[in-house]
Amino acid sequence: MHTLSLTELAAGLRARRFSSRELTQHYLARIAAHDGALNSYVTLTAEQALQQADAADARLARGEGGPLTGIPLAQKDIFCTEGVRTACGSKMLDRFVAPYDATIVRKLHAEAGMPMLGKLNMDEFAMGSSNETSYYGPVKNPWDLARVPGGSSGGSVACVAAGLAPVATATDTGGSIRQPAAFTNLTGIKPTYGRVSRYGMIAFASSLDQAGVVARSAEDAALVLQAMSGFDPLDSTSLEQPVEDYRAALNTPLQGLKIGLPREYFGPGMAAGVRAAVEGAIAELKKLGVSVQEVSLPNAPLSVPTYYVVAPAEASSNLARFDGVRYGHRSESAKNLEELYKKSRGEGFGAEVQRRIMIGTYVLSHGYYDAYYLQAQKVRTLITQDFQRAFAEVDLILSPTTTDVAFRFGDKSDDPVAMYLNDIYTIAANLAGIPALSLPCGFSEGLPVGFQLMGSYFSEARLLNVAHQFQQATDFHRARPAGF
Amino acid sequence: MSLSPEQVQQVAHLARLELAPDRVPLYAQQLSNILAMVDQLAGARTEGVAPMAHPLGLTQRLRPDQISESDRRAIYQAHAPAVAEGLYLVPKVIE
Numbered sequence: 001m002h003t004l005s006l007t008e009l010a011a012g013l014r015a016r017r018f019s020s021r022e023l024t025q026h027y028l029a030r031i032a033a034h035d036g037a038l039n040s041y042v043t044l045t046a047e048q049a050l051q052q053a054d055a056a057d058a059r060l061a062r063g064e065g066g067p068l069t070g071i072p073l074a075q076k077d078i079f080c081t082e083g084v085r086t087a088c089g090s091k092m093l094d095r096f097v098a099p100y101d102a103t104i105v106r107k108l109h110a111e112a113g114m115p116m117l118g119k120l121n122m123d124e125f126a127m128g129s130s131n132e133t134s135y136y137g138p139v140k141n142p143w144d145l146a147r148v149p150g151g152s153s154g155g156s157v158a159c160v161a162a163g164l165a166p167v168a169t170a171t172d173t174g175g176s177i178r179q180p181a182a183f184t185n186l187t188g189i190k191p192t193y194g195r196v197s198r199y200g201m202i203a204f205a206s207s208l209d210q211a212g213v214v215a216r217s218a219e220d221a222a223l224v225l226q227a228m229s230g231f232d233p234l235d236s237t238s239l240e241q242p243v244e245d246y247r248a249a250l251n252t253p254l255q256g257l258k259i260g261l262p263r264e265y266f267g268p269g270m271a272a273g274v275r276a277a278v279e280g281a282i283a284e285l286k287k288l289g290v291s292v293q294e295v296s297l298p299n300a301p302l303s304v305p306t307y308y309v310v311a312p313a314e315a316s317s318n319l320a321r322f323d324g325v326r327y328g329h330r331s332e333s334a335k336n337l338e339e340l341y342k343k344s345r346g347e348g349f350g351a352e353v354q355r356r357i358m359i360g361t362y363v364l365s366h367g368y369y370d371a372y373y374l375q376a377q378k379v380r381t382l383i384t385q386d387f388q389r390a391f392a393e394v395d396l397i398l399s400p401t402t403t404d405v406a407f408r409f410g411d412k413s414d415d416p417v418a419m420y421l422n423d424i425y426t427i428a429a430n431l432a433g434i435p436a437l438s439l440p441c442g443f444s445e446g447l448p449v450g451f452q453l454m455g456s457y458f459s460e461a462r463l464l465n466v467a468h469q470f471q472q473a474t475d476f477h478r479a480r481p482a483g484f
Numbered sequence: 485m486s487l488s489p490e491q492v493q494q495v496a497h498l499a500r501l502e503l504a505p506d507r508v509p510l511y512a513q514q515l516s517n518i519l520a521m522v523d524q525l526a527g528a529r530t531e532g533v534a535p536m537a538h539p540l541g542l543t544q545r546l547r548p549d550q551i552s553e554s555d556r557r558a559i560y561q562a563h564a565p566a567v568a569e570g571l572y573l574v575p576k577v578i579e
Contacts, residue, residue, distance in 0.1 A: 016556055099559045193539050208539075236545055254555065305522045316499060323500075325572050330565035337577050338500070346502030354501055355511065361499040373521065377535030379528045384539060417517050433539025457540060 001026050002163035003480070006071055006220040008116075009166060011162070013070045015061055020053035020070030023392035024115045026073050027214070031164045034037055034484055037145060040159040042077055042136045043085050059113055060445040067247075069113035071280055071327040076156050077119035078126055079105050079211075080200040088132040089124040089152075092328045092348035102200025103235065104169065104211055104228045112227040112367035117165050120155030124350045125319065126204045127175055128152050128424040132413050133352040141183060141479040149405040150180030156214045162484040167215045167224050170255050171201060173208045174307050175401075176406040178438035181214050182401035182450025185440045185479055187467060188214040191276065192457050193433035194239035196225075197232035202322050205314035208430040217477055218439065218467035221297055222246035225460065241458055246348025250459035250468040254288045257466065258296030259453075260394035271404040273444025278400045278451045281470070285398075288469055295394055297386040299435040303428040304420055309363050309376035310431070315353075316360025322348060351411035355416060375461045396466060398453055399425050401438040405447035429454050437463045439477040448479075485518035 001023055004012065007403035018026075028046050035041050049072060056070035080098035082105075088094045108114050110183040122135040131139040131154025137154050139154035141147040142162040150156045153170035156177075160168050161184040170177040172190035181188030189212045196211040203209060211228065215221040226246045232238040261282070266275075277481075282292060324330040324344025349357070363372035374473055390397060403424065414420040429436035434457060455463050471477050487495070489512045504509065527549045557570060568572035 096563065099556070099563065194542075233547070237540075239540070266498050299528070301526055302524060305524045308518060309521055309525065317569070320500075324565065325574055326560075327563040333564075334575055338576055339502075339572050341500040342497075342502035343498055346504075349501070354496075354503070355518070357499045357501060358495045358511070358515060361497050362487075362515070362519075363522075365489055365495070365498065371526070375530060376522075376529070377537075378530035378533040379525055380536040381533050382528065382530070384536060387551060415517075416514050417521050420518075420521070 002030060002166070005217060006068065006166060006223050009071050010067050020056040020115060020442040021050060023070065023118070024049050024053040024072050027117055027165060028324060034162055035164055038140045038142060038158045038162060038164070039137055040121055040139050040162070040164060041074070041122045041153040042087060042155070045084055045116050045118050048084070049115040050107060051119050056113045056115060058441055065113050067295055068227055070263040071114055071166055072117045073108055073114040073224070074117045074120050074156070074159055074168045075105065076122055076123060076153055076169050076171060076204050078171055078202045079169060080202070081105055081116070081119065084119065086119065086202070087135070089122040089136065090348065090350070090353070091135045092322050094135065094329065096327055100200060103197035103232045105200065107227055108169070108224070120159060120168060122155055123152035124353050125202065125315070126152040126171055127174055127315070127352050129175070129179060129419050130413065132409065135350060138351060138409060142484050143184060144404035144406065147408050147447070148183070150183035150406065152176040152307070153180050153214060157186050157188070160214050160216060161186055161481060163480070167213065167220055169211060170214045171209060171211050172430065173205050173311060175423040177212045177214060177424060178426050178436060178450070179366035180403050181438045183448065185477065186214050186216060187218050187437065187439045187477060188212065189221050189225060189437040189460065189463065190429065190435060191225065191229065191460050192239070192435045194237050195435070195458070195460065196228050197235040197238050199232055203318040205311040206318060207314060207426060208311060217471055219247070219250060221467070222230050222250060222464045244461040246461050246464050249465045252465050254285070254466060254469050256288050257290045257396070258394040259285065259290050259292050260390055260397045261292060262295050262300060262390070262397055262399060264297050264300045265399035267418045269403055270400055271444065274400050274402065274404060274449050275443060277442030277449035281451045282422045284474060285470065288473060292415065293394065295390045295397065297377060297384040297390060297428065299386050300428050303431060304424055305381060306376045306379045306383065308359065308420060309372050309426045310380065312356040312360035313364050313373050316357045316361070316364065319353070319357055325472045352416070357431055380431050385429055387432045387456070389436060392400050396453050396455050396459070396462065398451060401425060401452040405449060433457070435460050435463055437467055439467045439470065442476055487512050487519065
């Protein structure tokens, strides 16, 4: 059952070939058998999942429910789940049981009827590109257990790639959906900023954070993104734009589509195996009727430095809420209020979170604000204008998702700047707020390679359409890691 | 721009973070490397460019000024490390 697509699972449920309870039990058994090797789940919610499965079975028996009813899903542990621990990969929230549901949690479980298998491991507060910053230990890549799954949504991709969940939620602030999807042969989409509600999603950098999906195909991703998207009055940055029918758009022919290749993304620094796979994908798209031309995003090389001002600045502000007073970790040894703040935060946050809080505090401090923060926000305008100019010429932009395949544990964990440069191809989309998707296009050294498609605002349907057509013509996304 | 261990301690104080003393030199080196990377921004030509406020140029949506929340104090305070009579407890502030 764990190799079926969401559409096949839905058909099986409706034809009574299996029940949602049986499907959910199948996944719980697979998690028990395999997750010891991967560490993708931090909290299992088996009892709740089975209750939700029974409710889904009852809905289906009445002829009710939608295309996802009865299909289990796992949640990145950044989304608040009422009555279930929500730790965000941090000691700070190790004992935090959320008092309310995130909007997408409500939409996917209560409304769409998907049983929740559990909460997934991630880099602490979503700060990381390897899942090595999690308080709960690193997640392993099912394609090679000595390698990272990518981050911050490492648990999300590992469990879906290994068949320990049919599909999972994820979030992306600088590449945290797309880079791990590329490292594990999955399809991951980060929608337009504001497309999916951020209510109940623990904040890292509020002007960049966006929730999305990791799945085994564009079609699976389309179904779940459909159920997650839409206006939410509880999120002040949620957009009132109507949601397109993503599944209906999947089969639009690609004839006449214009795709741009930004020259800044195809320079040196890309591994030969990645280049070969991405060039193969471009050739395949041409066969489908796509025309390809070079475009320029001249400020794209400034994406990483811009991001490492804006994101830490916002993080230092967002994470000020963790004070040891209202919720979260509280130091036992503080003698006065200032010590309570300092010790609780010193003990509760890991090294990467502390680094980002300090960078953010520094760039916002008196005397440095103009040179760093204001300048970064101006460069962000330039990066966004580059995209607007490019999208006047082409429909979509294509690039590699990462410079290389998944790296080994410890390779970059002592060198923050080397780790940050991992996201060199993905960050610009977050800075501009545009949607972007990563999908598989081959293998190098036996490890998956992904490529990225970026579109203008609200082009999710088009991105999923192109990815789906590519996946109708290729088999890369069907490959599964051995041993799972 | 590079940061000395003393500057790291000052920034940590501003951020209300207690750092283990043996980690300060490593932090100083790592934060300096990050700032050196960030310094590329200084070369960008941004005269006359407006800083970005929202990717779609939108302004904050307002809602009617009506009470929409119910009283959930007891639920929220159940997560607090120390409360009494509806108040959050902290160590003594005034000696």
